[in-house]
Amino acid sequence: MANVKTLGFGSRLGVWVQGCTIGCKGCCTVESWDSGLGKKLSVDAVIAWTQTHLKACDGLTLSGGEPSEQPQAVLELIRAFKQHWRDSDVLLYSGRSYRYLLKNHRELTESCDILICGPFVQNRPTLALRGSDNQTIHLQTKLAQQRYGDLSDHQNGRQFHIGKNGALAVGIAEKMRIREIITEENHHG
Numbered sequence: 691m692a693n694v695k696t697l698g699f700g701s702r703l704g705v706w707v708q709g710c711t712i713g714c715k716g717c718c719t720v721e722s723w724d725s726g727l728g729k730k731l732s733v734d735a736v737i738a739w740t741q742t743h744l745k746a747c748d749g750l751t752l753s754g755g756e757p758s759e760q761p762q763a764v765l766e767l768i769r770a771f772k773q774h775w776r777d778s779d780v781l782l783y784s785g786r787s788y789r790y791l792l793k794n795h796r797e798l799t800e801s802c803d804i805l806i807c808g809p810f811v812q813n814r815p816t817l818a819l820r821g822s823d824n825q826t827i828h829l830q831t832k833l834a835q836q837r838y839g840d841l842s843d844h845q846n847g848r849q850f851h852i853g854k855n856g857a858l859a860v861g862i863a864e865k866m867r868i869r870e871i872i873t874e875e876n877h878h879g
């Protein structure tokens with residue numbers, strides 16, 4: 691998806707990979723768990739699509755599903771993306787710990803500017819760019835330090851995209867705000 695503005699710096703390309711075996715309770719993308727679903731896309735096709743559809747791109751956000759369950763393809767995508775979009779940063783969301791990623795997928799881990807790691811834990815509060823406050827942020831490059839060093843620049847929010855296959859909400863929802871909205875609606879209902 692192009693022009694993602696709620697999951698990282700600026701206006702970004704968002705790629706959600708299919709397949710996740712972690713199974714966090716309360717995951718809001720359960721439809722991404724089954725690795726057999728979805729459409730296969732080559733790295734070349736993704737990069738060609740960005741060249742046709744994007745005039746500028748501040749970064750690539752990878753989420754899922756679990757990106758580390760397709761480590762080679764995701765690494766190739768990051769490398770190709772960086773070749774074409776040189777001033778962009780790469781932000782990767784993973785439900786695995788940073789230590790696990792470094793141990794098992796070092797090349798992939800080191801290819802990212804910033805990683806946000808750890809499983810989603812329902813009922814824990816959200817923080818900037820994070821669905822639950824146990825998730826850790828790892829700034830690995832100077833560019834990441836510049837863009838994400840001050841997290842007050844990254845307020846959570848949702849962006850809605852209406853497409854042929856239905857509506858898509860992109861971003862981190864503030865749990866308190868959703869509860870407040872539901873309470874408000876119930877109150878007025």
Ligand code: SF4
Pocket residue numbers: 710711712713714717718719720722754755756784785786809810
């Ligand atoms: S790691 Fe992400 S996609 Fe996988 S179950 Fe947890 S929240 Fe859902």
